[in-house]
Amino acid sequence: MTLHIDLIPVLSIIAGILILIKPKLLNYVVAIYLIAVGVIQIFGLQF
Secondary structure, X not given: OOOOOOHHHHHHHHHHHHHHHOHHHHXXXXXXXXXXXXXXXXXXXXX
């Protein structure tokens, strides 16, 4: 049995939790999320 998890939904959940815990981090969390998603899509990384 193998479990396949896409990286982008996991990043979204982590970003949402961080924003709920520390709302002042919103700008940084969104910026890091967008950069990470962009890099993943440019290089076609799959985890």
